[in-house]
Amino acid sequence: MKVHVNRKPVEVSGEALGTRLIDFLREELDLTGTKYSCGIGVCGSCTVLVDRKAVRSCRLEVRDVLDKKVLTIEGMLRPDGSLHPLQQAFLDAGAVQCGYCTPGMILTAHALLLRHPAPTREEIRSALRNNLCRCTGYQQIVEAVERAAPFYRK
Amino acid sequence: MPDRAWRNDAVAKVTGAARYTDDLKLPGLLHAVPVYSNFVHARIRTIRTGAAEAAEGVIRILTARDIPGANRHGQIRKDMPVLADDKIRYHGDVIAIVVARTRVQAVAAAALVEVVAEPLPAVLDPEEALRPDAVPVHEQHGSNLIHTHRVRRGDIERGFGESDFILEHDFQTQHVEHAYLETEAAVCLPRPDGVMEVRGSMQHPFSTRRFVAGTLGEPLANVEVVGTPLGGGFGGKDDTAALVCARAALAARLLGRPVKMTYDREWSMRESYKRHPYRVRYRMGVRRDGIIRAVHCRIVADGGAYCSVTPWVTWRSTVQCCGPYTVENVHCDTLGVYTNNVFTGAMRGFGSPQMNFVVEQMVEIAAEKLGMDAVEFRRLNMVQQDSLTITGQKLNQHRVAMGEALDRVREASSFEEKRKRCSHGSDEEEELYGIGLAMSYRGVSLGAEGADFTAATVNAQADGSILLDVGVHENGQGAESAMILVLARELGVRPDRIRLQRSSTATIPDSGTTVASRGTIMGGGAVVQAARELKRKIATTLSQRLGCPMEEIRFEGEAVHGRGQALPFAEAMAEMYKARVFPFAFGMFRAPEVSWDEETGQGDAYFTWVYGCQAVELTVNRRTGKVTLLGMTAAHDVGRAVNRPMVLGQFYGGMAMGAGYALQEEVRMEEGKIRNTNFHTYRILKADQLPDMQAVIIENPDPLSPSGAKSIGEPVNEIMAPAIANAIYNATGIRHFRIPILNPLSSESSAEDPPADRKEPS
Numbered sequence: 001m002k003v004h005v006n007r008k009p010v011e012v013s014g015e016a017l018g019t020r021l022i023d024f025l026r027e028e029l030d031l032t033g034t035k036y037s038c039g040i041g042v043c044g045s046c047t048v049l050v051d052r053k054a055v056r057s058c059r060l061e062v063r064d065v066l067d068k069k070v071l072t073i074e075g076m077l078r079p080d081g082s083l084h085p086l087q088q089a090f091l092d093a094g095a096v097q098c099g100y101c102t103p104g105m106i107l108t109a110h111a112l113l114l115r116h117p118a119p120t121r122e123e124i125r126s127a128l129r130n131n132l133c134r135c136t137g138y139q140q141i142v143e144a145v146e147r148a149a150p151f152y153r154k
Numbered sequence: 155m156p157d158r159a160w161r162n163d164a165v166a167k168v169t170g171a172a173r174y175t176d177d178l179k180l181p182g183l184l185h186a187v188p189v190y191s192n193f194v195h196a197r198i199r200t201i202r203t204g205a206a207e208a209a210e211g212v213i214r215i216l217t218a219r220d221i222p223g224a225n226r227h228g229q230i231r232k233d234m235p236v237l238a239d240d241k242i243r244y245h246g247d248v249i250a251i252v253v254a255r256t257r258v259q260a261v262a263a264a265a266l267v268e269v270v271a272e273p274l275p276a277v278l279d280p281e282e283a284l285r286p287d288a289v290p291v292h293e294q295h296g297s298n299l300i301h302t303h304r305v306r307r308g309d310i311e312r313g314f315g316e317s318d319f320i321l322e323h324d325f326q327t328q329h330v331e332h333a334y335l336e337t338e339a340a341v342c343l344p345r346p347d348g349v350m351e352v353r354g355s356m357q358h359p360f361s362t363r364r365f366v367a368g369t370l371g372e373p374l375a376n377v378e379v380v381g382t383p384l385g386g387g388f389g390g391k392d393d394t395a396a397l398v399c400a401r402a403a404l405a406a407r408l409l410g411r412p413v414k415m416t417y418d419r420e421w422s423m424r425e426s427y428k429r430h431p432y433r434v435r436y437r438m439g440v441r442r443d444g445i446i447r448a449v450h451c452r453i454v455a456d457g458g459a460y461c462s463v464t465p466w467v468t469w470r471s472t473v474q475c476c477g478p479y480t481v482e483n484v485h486c487d488t489l490g491v492y493t494n495n496v497f498t499g500a501m502r503g504f505g506s507p508q509m510n511f512v513v514e515q516m517v518e519i520a521a522e523k524l525g526m527d528a529v530e531f532r533r534l535n536m537v538q539q540d541s542l543t544i545t546g547q548k549l550n551q552h553r554v555a556m557g558e559a560l561d562r563v564r565e566a567s568s569f570e571e572k573r574k575r576c577s578h579g580s581d582e583e584e585e586l587y588g589i590g591l592a593m594s595y596r597g598v599s600l601g602a603e604g605a606d607f608t609a610a611t612v613n614a615q616a617d618g619s620i621l622l623d624v625g626v627h628e629n630g631q632g633a634e635s636a637m638i639l640v641l642a643r644e645l646g647v648r649p650d651r652i653r654l655q656r657s658s659t660a661t662i663p664d665s666g667t668t669v670a671s672r673g674t675i676m677g678g679g680a681v682v683q684a685a686r687e688l689k690r691k692i693a694t695t696l697s698q699r700l701g702c703p704m705e706e707i708r709f710e711g712e713a714v715h716g717r718g719q720a721l722p723f724a725e726a727m728a729e730m731y732k733a734r735v736f737p738f739a740f741g742m743f744r745a746p747e748v749s750w751d752e753e754t755g756q757g758d759a760y761f762t763w764v765y766g767c768q769a770v771e772l773t774v775n776r777r778t779g780k781v782t783l784l785g786m787t788a789a790h791d792v793g794r795a796v797n798r799p800m801v802l803g804q805f806y807g808g809m810a811m812g813a814g815y816a817l818q819e820e821v822r823m824e825e826g827k828i829r830n831t832n833f834h835t836y837r838i839l840k841a842d843q844l845p846d847m848q849a850v851i852i853e854n855p856d857p858l859s860p861s862g863a864k865s866i867g868e869p870v871n872e873i874m875a876p877a878i879a880n881a882i883y884n885a886t887g888i889r890h891f892r893i894p895i896l897n898p899l900s901s902e903s904s905a906e907d908p909p910a911d912r913k914e915p916s
Contacts, residue, residue: 032177033170035385037335038419042833045335073170087168094159094799097807098630099167100335100385106168121846128841132833134333134386135630136803137810138841140159 003065005029006075012062021065022046022057025072033073033103037132044131047104048072054111073103076110085151086110086144093144097135105131109145117152119145159799161635162654163383163628172383175339175355176416183341184213185257186405186415189250189267190424193242194278194826195289195494196271201250206266211259215267216405217250223371227397229361231300231461233292234393234497236369236400242271243291244459244494245827246425248397253405253413276826280433280456280491291459291492300457300490301465303472305755307544313448313483317439320448321519325436325512326892329456329821330429332501333838336385337417338395338426340402342366344410349660350403352379356395357387357629358667363659365396366403374659377403381657387629388811389500389669393462394426423831427462427499428821430455432471432508439483440520444534448483449476449544453509457490458497464490466604467498470597471505473759476544477513478556478595479535484544486755494826500669502808506596506872507815511893514592514876519889528880529564529591533557537595545750547758553854555765555791560593562789562850563767567591572771579887585773585782588885592876593767597760598865599672602750606672607742608665610680612641612688614737618724620647623655625665626677631867632800633673639796640678640861644685646710647723663742671865674796675856676743682860684741695735696726746858762856766790766869768809770877771845774885779899781817781882783843786874789850793864798851804866805849812874814839820894 001012005025016024025031025048034057037045041056048057049071050064076084083091086106096102105128112119112127119127124145125138133141166172203215218225218239225239226232238247249269254260277283277291283298291298314320340354350370356362359379367377379399384391402415417425432455439448453471457464472488521531537543539554564570569589577586600606613621622641628634634654642649655661665680666672692714693704700707700716708715714726721729730737750757771784786809795801818837822829830836855862879890882898889901 026177030179031170032173035174035336036176037337037385038833040419040832040834043335073168077169083165083168090168091161091164092158094161094803096159096161096164096167097632097800097803098335098384098386099163099172100174100630102167103170122842125842125844129843130840132333132335132838132840134335134388134811134838135807137806137808137847138844139806139847140799140803142841 001066003062004069006072012066017061017063019062020058021060021062024062025057031072031074035100035103037100044104044108045101047107047131049107049111052111052114054108071107073106076106086113086148089144089148093140093147095136095140095144101131101133105133105141113145113149113152117149119149121146160649160797161632161800162638163634174336174383174385175341175353178341178353180341180343180412183412183414184253184255184405184409185260186251186253186402186413187257187260187264188248188421189252189264190246191242191249191269191271193271193273194245195274195276196242197274198238198241198269198271200270202268202270203250206252206263209259209263209266211255212263213253213255213409215250215252216408220408221369221404224368227365227368228461229463230465234397234460236397236404244496246496248425251401251405253409276494278493278495278826280454280493283491283493284489291494298492300461300492303469303488303755305472305475305484305486305544307756308483310448310450310483310485314439316441317447318442319523320437320439321516321523322437323516323891325434327432327508327511328893329431329496329498329823330501330815330819331423331821331836332388332390333836334386334388334390337419337422338398339416340399341412341414342399342403342406343412344406348376350377350407352377352399352403353382354395354399355384355391356399357384357391357627357669358396359627359657359659360664361392361667362396362399365400369400369404370407378658378660381627384629388502389504390426392500392667392669420831423836424828427497429501430457430464430467430498430508434512436512436516438516438520440524444524444526444531446479446481446535449481450485451475453486453488455490456493456495456498458493458495460497462497462499464498467500467505471509472755473545473597474506475509477510478537478593480537480541481544495823496828502811503868503872504670506594507875510592510594510873511875511879514873515879515889518880529560532560532593545759546756549763551858552762552856555852555854556593556595558852559765559767559789559791562852563591563769563787566789566848566850567769567785567787569769576884578884584776586776586885587773588881588883589769589771590877590880590884591767591769592873592880594869594873595763595765596869596872598762598764599676599745599760600670601760602748602757605666606676606745608676608680609663610677610684610741611662612684612739614688614727616728616731618651618727620652621655622652622681623662624677624681625662626673627657627668629668631673631804632797633668633677635800636674636796637677637681640681641685644682647712671867674863675859675865676745678796678861678863679743679859680741683743684739687739687741688737691735691739692726692730692737695730695733699729743860762858762864764791764864764869766873768873768877770874770881772878772881772885774882774898779897781898783813783845785845787848788870789852790866790869791852791854791864792866793856793859794853794862795851796861796863801851801866802849805870806847808867808870809847809874810839810844812871813844813878816875816878816893816895818894818896
């Protein structure tokens, strides 16, 4: 049994099937960029993409993602190791403060821009509504997503 | 500053590489979890740990008896136990900790610990707690009164006598949760050299060190608290966070193994301290010409089960009890009270949001009664250059920018024009429109609360790279990048030449806490002093080489300039080493003297002040009561903006947090137990509930701040609630005397009955 994590196949043992996806990523694979915060699927800090859809890794088990493609924040870097334009946009827009919501925000925004590369500010806000941030008031995060959008239209 | 933001830690944060406390892994790491009881107030008889000890994977259960050092801690009064011993004083008291091989095992075993205790009547209302026959929370303290503060200025009776009318209103504010996204966590490693190394999600490494060393019964030098990326603090990662570190360190010391203790959200919200709920009775006497002649107020703050920093929080409320207005006759009594509720402590704003909610509505009520424009009323009474504050401080050491902040917000928000459109409860519109504003001044840093000094070292290397160490903590706000930018500017070098050392209590003197919006002004001050000392050393050493007297040597453009010649910075540093002089300097910034007389409540409370104003536009649906925020504008005098995009981030984040305070946030207590302990029931504002915000940065560099910078983190958070209350009044005609304003259409706005359509689906 396999899960594809950040474009690499990962063997999964029978025991691991019932493990929460967030624990599997953080503890087994040491992908600690996925953050634990509320544990009940409300805050969005643990967001990862499964087959390009933003999901809460605290609400899933490994069995739910068998043979699927999981993307975590560690998989956002481009193959040459440079920052993805969306990551760069978060930097440039000043969208990062404590950084705890940042991985989930970036992945949620990535999922949005993959399916809709020209969102309005309202659409961005709406897409981010289930990712909580206490530091930024969201404004520079919305600006970061706007900055990155043209890249997705190429 | 280019239009792109810069911070030293952002790449690690956008790539997931940043390692927060819970992300750390160590060989042989054990896991600890807290054990709570279901009591709110009780005398502990026995703690039965047998069943838990026998559970799978359990290494040890620790109770108060296992503590080798002190079990009582606190920054002001040592009344907070690491583990409850004699009594349980609130629902969040920790009775024991379970240490096990895995976290899952520890959590399972925690449920098996049994507390036998004799329940005591709980005192949950601060006014009741003050009665002589009230049940004492801390018997040894004598009463439930934690402390009092006062202001006595002028002659209050004469002031009311000279008034043409007197307004009196009661206000009430709520418990608020900081809601940092990262919960409390600690990883403690007993090092072979005997030092306990502590990494934790906390914002006050030096207080944490005192808590840890005290608990272990060891000297401060035996504990090293290492800076670790922090997932938000907002004032909330102080006492509770330090206790969590102390518990993990206790287990690590006793077991001789590294221990991790990470909190679940429910534990965090149950145990951690909150913003103080206030009850304020406010009486204002006003003369027909619009001058406030007298203010009498009584402030009661619910301190909960432990003292924490209640005396400091309420001191700020006392000093700022009249807002940014000069009033000649003031009588203020402030009481901090013990109850069996969750304890309360520092939170962004620190006693000012509550008072601004009161004062900024009182001035509007007064202006309306006078038939005067509320902006004009403010202008007549507000502090000006050289004004005397209500504590007798003359504002002559810096630019008093109250009027400037007010005017900039009025312009930027088109306030006058929009005010004409307000609905005032008209029954013709479906969406009632209102705009409102509020303003404040705020004493910078700690003021007469405490020792206010900070250290920095600058250590230039022979290749021209630079190590910087400062005694302020990175809470997520960008403190480290601000320090680097301050140094880069002083030395005339690029920021990427500078690396901020991992902060550690072992490398820099105790510089206090990174709260009170003091990071930039105090840390930046120390960096400037260190840079000046370094430049003096370099100039002295290289003046001959550069062919000019040291006074003429300049530092700019990545070089050290003499008369007609310049040395690139790296070469200059190599020359320093050749001359056997270390390009190393220590700097400290000591806040200018302040003063305070507890008897009269008079003195120079803070060495400088910041000025700010915020406006908000909104609509209220006439049928459902739903509030829609349309726009928010803020103008604040920051002294000097060191890192502009990060200053904007403070503006936006502060306004958003203030809006949540006004409209929906409330820790709901029921018989001393918190009902909403996670984010589905404790609701902070979401991206689609907030409008685009406008920020106006005013820069009047402060002569008493070496870097010119003042403060911004808290000023932006302290006036949105009254601005919203005023806007709701202008929309609906209904005045709200308590927050959160869950039902703007009812003057009896109550926490218990939010309109059905505003409840969050869970």
